[in-house]
Amino acid sequence: MADDRLKAAVAAGVLASEEANRQLLQATVEVARGIFSARASSVFLYDETTDELVFEAVAGEGSETLIGQRIPSSTGIAGWVLVTRQPIVLEDVTQDPRWGGHEIAERSGYIPRGLMAVPLLHGEDPVGVLNVLDRPQEARFSLEEMELLGLFANQAAISLDLLRRARRAKAVLEDGDTDAVALARLAARLEALEDPRRKAGVELLNALELLFR
């Protein structure tokens, strides 16, 4: 019982952290949409295990259908941005069926006329891509806005990285075979013991700690 309680307590922390980080990321795309007066904004997470990009957060158009959808990591504009680490701004794209090559158009039926896409970098590794779709057409893009987008991308990259870490922690907890879970179980059993056995257990652990130092 105590074992389950401890796991539940840790899990509650991890789950809460995942949920809070997901909300942070959602707030990030909402703000991105707001500061650029755009119709939509979204974040792709790069999934290393499958080498794919996953829609992780969407604000505005397409928000209901896109979350969780996946595309190969090196196709489309998001793929180019991920691979090259270069931000890109496109506007007034001629309406053409093949512009459907854009990921959001393909998945949601919403065809943007323009977008800004910027890599989200954590150290030397890209963790994803931030998209801002359909700014007002009359506003000419400037290098100042490009810098703002870059600054904003730093913040979004941190949100995405936190979410990634929370998910890894959760995965560790769910995988009963890892060392961390074995330690959690040991701690739970110790917690459940009565003195003097509990006291002896703590002394044993302290001795082990000295031994491993």
Next chain:
Amino acid sequence: MSDPAPGRVLPAWSLPAGSAESLELPTAWPGRVTREWAWGDSTGKGVRVCILDSGVERGHPLVGELEGAVAVEVGEDDEVTVVEDAEGDLCGHGTACAGIVRSIAPDCTLFSVRVLGAGFTGSGTALLGGLRWAVEQGFQVINMSLSTTKSQFAGMLHEVADAAYFRRTVLVASAHNMPVESYPWRFSSVISVGSHEEPDPLTYFYNPNPPVEFFARGVDVEVAWLGGARARSTGNSFATPHMSGICALVLGQHPELTPFQLKSTLYLTASNVEGAGG
């Protein structure tokens, strides 16, 4: 040391007494280098430009014909193979770059080397393999609107960039406009390019505060896009093909220039250098 016999091949790293004549330059360098001297009415004819990118859409009205197109594939064990490219452009970006080069140097030859499509995990290997292949082919200009942040590739990219420099292949590479370490644009053997906001495609500035050496048009540029379409675009990756196009113009006029001489010519004809004459 005796005087060398006429026609004798000398080691490149020393110059024996009395042999300075052997270093005569094929072109007389003028007292004042102007744009008129640098490219005059050149159209880039005879210059082979390689677009190392996402592929290029053949026959796009703003691109025209290609000399050829290959794709770089990465197998297991990171083995690189270069095959005929049947897919064209996977994103639109390579087509945009090709169109910009074409708009400046209408008669140059364009060749596409696609390094996108190997997945993210294979992307650094594909970039390095594609660049190595392009240098071996002897293109005069290689447009690289891309870079990698993976430090494990820095050393190898540096070697390829230096090899290109000594083989008279000019690498024109996009600088990052985000504060990250990336390659190969930081190497001094390449021509690195950032953006300015002026609308003239032939306006470019020399930057005395490297690592970015030149600023070219990179804001609100009309470009070719997938399916014969057009778009307006912004980013250093669109400034870079402007410099590649200008390099093609200069090399069309003076094919014998080394990358060092070409870079010097670009400096002397930059819009912020007094006496640029244009």
